[in-house]
Amino acid sequence: MKLHFDHALVTQLLAHAEAAKEHTPTFDQLYEPTFLKDGKETQSPSYDDIDLTKVPAGLMLVGDNGIYLMSNGKPALKDPERTGNLIAYAFEADPQKKPDDWWHVKRAAFGGDDGAEFLAAKAIRNALEATKGGRFWLDVSPTRISSPYLAPPRRKRALASKK
Numbered sequence: 001m002k003l004h005f006d007h008a009l010v011t012q013l014l015a016h017a018e019a020a021k022e023h024t025p026t027f028d029q030l031y032e033p034t035f036l037k038d039g040k041e042t043q044s045p046s047y048d049d050i051d052l053t054k055v056p057a058g059l060m061l062v063g064d065n066g067i068y069l070m071s072n073g074k075p076a077l078k079d080p081e082r083t084g085n086l087i088a089y090a091f092e093a094d095p096q097k098k099p100d101d102w103w104h105v106k107r108a109a110f111g112g113d114d115g116a117e118f119l120a121a122k123a124i125r126n127a128l129e130a131t132k133g134g135r136f137w138l139d140v141s142p143t144r145i146s147s148p149y150l151a152p153p154r155r156k157r158a159l160a161s162k163k
Contacts, residue, residue, distance in 0.1 A: 001092070001108055001109040001139070001140055001141065002137050002138070002139050002140075003090035003091075003092055003105075003137060003138050004090065004091045004135040004136070004137045005069060005088045005135065005136045005137070005138070006091075006135070007128065007131060007132075007135060007136045009088040010059070010128060011128055012077075013059055013069055013071040013077065013086065013087075013088060014059060014128065017057040017072050017121060018073075018121055019073065020071070020073025020074055021053060022052035022053055022055070022073075022074040023052055023055035023056065023073055023074060024052070024072045024073075024074055024076075025050050025052075025055045025072075026060060026115075026116045026117065027115065028118070029050075029055060029118060030045045030046070030047070030050060034054060035050050035051060035055050036049055036050065036051065037049060052074060055072065056120060057072065057073065057121040058072055058118055058119050058120045058123075058124065059071060059118075059121075059124055060072050060117065060118060060119070061116065061117045061119055061138065061140070061145065062087075062115075063109075063113075063114055064114040064115075065095055066093045066095045066102045066106060067090040067092075067102075067106050067109060067140070068087040068088055068089045068090065068093075069087065069088045069119075070086070070087045071085075071086070090105070090138075091135075092109075093106050093109065109140040109141060110140060110142060111142035117145060119138075119145070119147075123147055126149045127149065130147075130148035130149055131148055
């Protein structure tokens with residue numbers, strides 16, 4: 001299901017993540033050995049076991065009360081207009097704007113469970129560039145997330161000269 005987000009807000013979230021020196025890991029990233037503090041070995045890591053400077057910059061696609069994007073940068077980017085972190089809701093799954101539809105969209109796109117998926121900064125940057133002048137979008141299903149990307153520049157073919 002294609003989900004659309006405010007382009008300027010996603011740009012702001014990405015800028016925050018890329019400027020941060022530390023990043024919050026998703027649950028899945030806790031189990032990535034390369035993010036553990038030096039000398040740490042564990043089968044059951046906690047957030048205290050993670051070196052937050054090793055977690056890459058990016059956004060988290062979160063499915064819980066709606067579907068939204070947030071920066072993984074630390075400290076968190078606070079919302080100046082309300083309590084909590086600044087987030088970009090998918091227009092189709094915003095509980096405030098779609099009170100009758102958001103749950104069905106969240107379940108169809110993200111699945112029944114709540115969670116967060118890490119989206120690398122480079123992929124987000126490419127998708128922002130590819131959607132410049134319009135809405136940023138992601139195609140989300142319970143098993144897959146894809147985004148628009150920039151195709152490599154086309155090479156001009158040498159024209160054969162006509163004799």
